[in-house]
Amino acid sequence: MAPPLVLALGGSLLRPEEAERHAWLSSLAKLLSSCEVPVGIVVGGGAPAREAIELAKPVIDDVASLDEIGIAATRLNAAIVAQVLQNAGLDVCAGIPSDVVSAARGMEAHRVVVMGGTRPGHTTDNVAIRLAIESGAARCLIATNVSHVYTSDPKTDSSAHSIELMTLAELQEIVGPPVHGKAGGSGVIDPVGVQAAIDNQLPLAVLDGREIDIIANALAGKAFTGTRIEVG
Ligand code: UTP
Numbered sequence: 001m002a003p004p005l006v007l008a009l010g011g012s013l014l015r016p017e018e019a020e021r022h023a024w025l026s027s028l029a030k031l032l033s034s035c036e037v038p039v040g041i042v043v044g045g046g047a048p049a050r051e052a053i054e055l056a057k058p059v060i061d062d063v064a065s066l067d068e069i070g071i072a073a074t075r076l077n078a079a080i081v082a083q084v085l086q087n088a089g090l091d092v093c094a095g096i097p098s099d100v101v102s103a104a105r106g107m108e109a110h111r112v113v114v115m116g117g118t119r120p121g122h123t124t125d126n127v128a129i130r131l132a133i134e135s136g137a138a139r140c141l142i143a144t145n146v147s148h149v150y151t152s153d154p155k156t157d158s159s160a161h162s163i164e165l166m167t168l169a170e171l172q173e174i175v176g177p178p179v180h181g182k183a184g185g186s187g188v189i190d191p192v193g194v195q196a197a198i199d200n201q202l203p204l205a206v207l208d209g210r211e212i213d214i215i216a217n218a219l220a221g222k223a224f225t226g227t228r229i230e231v232g
Helices: 022-031 046-056 063-087 099-111 124-135 170-173 190-198 212-219
Strands: 007-009 038-042 112-115 140-143 165-167 204-208 227-230
Touching: 007 046, 007 124, 007 212, 022 063, 022 212, 038 063, 038 124, 046 063, 063 112, 099 112, 099 124, 124 140, 124 190, 140 212, 165 170, 170 190, 170 227, 204 212
Parallel strands: 007 038, 007 140, 038 112, 140 204, 165 227
Antiparallel strands: 204 227
């Protein structure tokens, strides 16, 4: 049997203010129903996480407490995705697992497991990478609202360019050492997760999750538009 698949969905992909969100969720359900191996999905916090953390920040000053608020938002978003998939008739593991060991166990019994964050100190990128390691996936796919990893932040550096293929070591040069500095809002991939991928020799991919066809190609192991990050 082919190994399972693990897909991180950045919380920004669920933004209610974006047009076509309902069509996107329906297309995701259709795509996942055609997958022949179990899929673990890890959903990020997006706007609800950012808003809740900003609301609490003036009165809460420790990062771990703010992280817990972010985690609650990721689990809210995970519940939305899980219910949509379940209502579309997919075999979704009941409940939102709160750790990757339980989630990997769920992937042995169900076609789809949906989870959010687990504990303070990292983001859902790291959760997805840990779930890929735990479940024996060959690669962790990180679907977000940018098309690729860039050499630097294109919003602030006009010389930034996109990367199609790189190593985990090159990615670490861009994201920096494995430090969780603040709750909410990180760079393209959580540096804590990049370190976990290096330690466990797990290839990654970053792709534009707004385009269901790109997710479909990546899940099917076909060529896709995005950045492939190999072990080295
Ligand atoms: P996200 O995974 O959405 O992270 O978790 P992010 O980098 O802020 O957002 P994206 O990647 O752009 O979508 C939101 C916040 O929740 C906390 C962190 O503070 C994180 O920034 N969190 C999340 C945890 O502490 N642990 C987790 O397992 C997940």
